[in-house]
Amino acid sequence: MPRISVNVDGTAFTDEVEPRLLLVHYLRDRLGKTGTNIGCDTSNCGACTVVMDGLSVKSCTVLAVQADGSDVTTIEGLADDGRWHPLQKAFHTEHALQCGYCTPGMIMASVGLLADNPDPSDEEVREGLEGNLCRCTGYQNIVKAVRTAAAEMHEGATR
Amino acid sequence: MIPAPFEYVRVGSVDEAVDALSEHGEEATLLAGGHSLLPLMRLRLAVPEVLVDLGRVDELRGVRDAGDHLAVGAMTTHHQVMSDPLVREHCGVLAEVTGEVGDPQVRHRGTIGGACAHGDAAGDHPACLLALDATMVARDPGGTREITAADFFTGIFETALAPDEVLTEVHLPKLDGSWGFDYQKFQRVKQAWAIVGACALVRREDGRIGEARVGLTNLGSVPVRATGTERLLAGAAAEPDALREAAAQAAEGTQPPTDSNARPDYRRHLARVLTLRALQNSLAS
Known part of the structure; x- marks a missing residue:
């Protein structure tokens, strides 16, 4: 079986994996990082989104062997020493979730979005998150939360 | 869902990829980004015995x-x-x-x-x-x-x-500033495939249309050119009536598929409407 080395949430892992193992199953079943959810399993809903080498990806559509040598950040690695990331805080304060199932993916897609565009308009947030579905239809507050977090991150960067 | 088992071969160059394909023949499939292939493999609509991963072939990346x-x-x-x-x-x-x-x-x-x-x-x-x-x-x-x-x-x-x-x-050809372009895609939801798409390229020449090219998505088993439209526009005045007349021919000679989204006649209608919009936007761009 192929051997892979992946850095996940700041920890280096080396594992033998079956080639057909999907990254999301590696994260959840092998590493126990169940914060990353599986939603549709058809590359549509974005619940399984993680950041891989700086770019948001759907981990249900990446083989673990493809992630060999990569740096992966999941929702579980976002907080800094117990302090929530501005996006985590903003999703909380702006009530950007109802059932919460899409939230890890929404937040990780937003991490990718804000890395690309630190100050997106409402429209740009909606376009940037077009690969993530919320079935509680909470998009209004999700957009609000991403913009709130962007403002906080901007403030932090210029302080 | 989980793909069927396969043998995984990672190659580092195009030559190695060609060798791997020669060795394994039709049992092998190339893996690029995987965003068409892996969904099919999870549904077991694609069941390759050998997957040749091009992900590390750096010579295949970039634009020059x-x-x-x-x-x-x-x-x-x-x-x-x-x-x-x-x-x-x-x-x-x-x-x-x-x-x-x-x-x-x-x-x-x-x-x-x-x-x-x-x-x-x-x-x-x-x-x-x-x-x-x-x-x-x-x-x-x-x-x-x-x-x-x-x-x-x-x-x-x-x-x-x-x-x-x-x-x-x-x-790809290099297009100079005399070319305008636009792509119109009609889909049920934002992530979905095109029910029909129209890609227009228009070269402007002193208030006239020097050349127009229109490619249509999902109007047949392969992409097609709207040749009737292109013919009418060559040398035509860049005016609304000429565009409308030409776009009305967009579906000429096509055999659109039927599926749960659309019947052929509806696809032909979409081709005409989307072609007109794409032409109008091309001239305005």
């Missing part, structure tokens, strides 16, 4: 200026194509069309070569590359050959690539 054309490496991701300065300057239509593919996560992984080799008539690239008269470059054990976009797409999920052939590059 090749003088009279641009050469886009087959493993260049949609995200890279969209943001590439050479593509934006010389072939903006490809950047626009690429931005319509999937969603940001999909565009971070999916590649231009993978999208082409997949041969999906509902994909956005084929009609655009057909309208551009792009050339595909492929390598097999015997060497390299060039295939025009018109000859490359041969059927539903079928291309001119032989089982031991690797698509290496897509060559």
Whole structure:
């Protein structure tokens, strides 16, 4: 079986994996990082989104062997020493979730979005998150939360 | 869902990929970004015995200026194509069309070569590359050959690539500022495939239309050119009536498919409407 080395949430892992193992199953079943959810399993809903080498990806559509040598950040690695990331805080304060199932993916897609565009308009947030579905239809507050977090991150960067 | 088991081969160069395909024959499938192939494998609609991963073949990534054309490496991701300065300057239509593919996560992984080799008539690239008269470059054990976009797409999920052939590059013409362009895509929801798409390229010449090219998505088993429209527009006045008259011929000679989204007559209607919009926007761009 192929051997892979992946850095996940700041920890280096080396594992033998079956080639057909999907990254999301590696994260959840092998590493126990169940914060990353599986939603549709058809590359549509974005619940399984993680950041891989700086770019948001759907981990249900990446083989673990493809992630060999990569740096992966999941929702579980976002907080800094117990302090929530501005996006985590903003999703909380702006009530950007109802059932919460899409939230890890929404937040990780937003991490990718804000890395690309630190100050997106409402429209740009909606376009940037077009690969993530919320079935509680909470998009209004999700957009609000991403913009709130962007403002906080901007403030932090210029302080 | 979990794909069926397969043997995984990681290659580091095009030569190694060609060797792997020669060795394993039709049992082998190339893996590019995986955003068409892996969903099919999870549904077990694709069951390759050997998967040859091109992910580490650096020579297939990036865009270079090749003088009279641009050469886009087959493993260049949609995200890279969209943001590439050479593509934006010389072939903006490809950047626009690429931005319509999937969603940001999909565009971070999916590649231009993978999208082409997949041969999906509902994909956005084929009609655009057909309208551009792009050339595909492929390598097999015997060497390299060039295939025009018109000859490359041969059927539903079928291309001119032989089982031991690797698509290496897509060559795009450089379009100067006299060309306007637009892509119109009609879909049920934002991430869905095109029910119909129309990609227009229009060269303006002293208030007239020097040349117009229109590629249509999902109006047949392969992308097609709206030849009736193109013929009427060559040398025509760049005026609303001329565009309307020409767009009315967009579906001429096509045999659109039927599926749960649309019947042929509705697809022909969409082709006419979307072609008109794409032409209007091309002239305004």
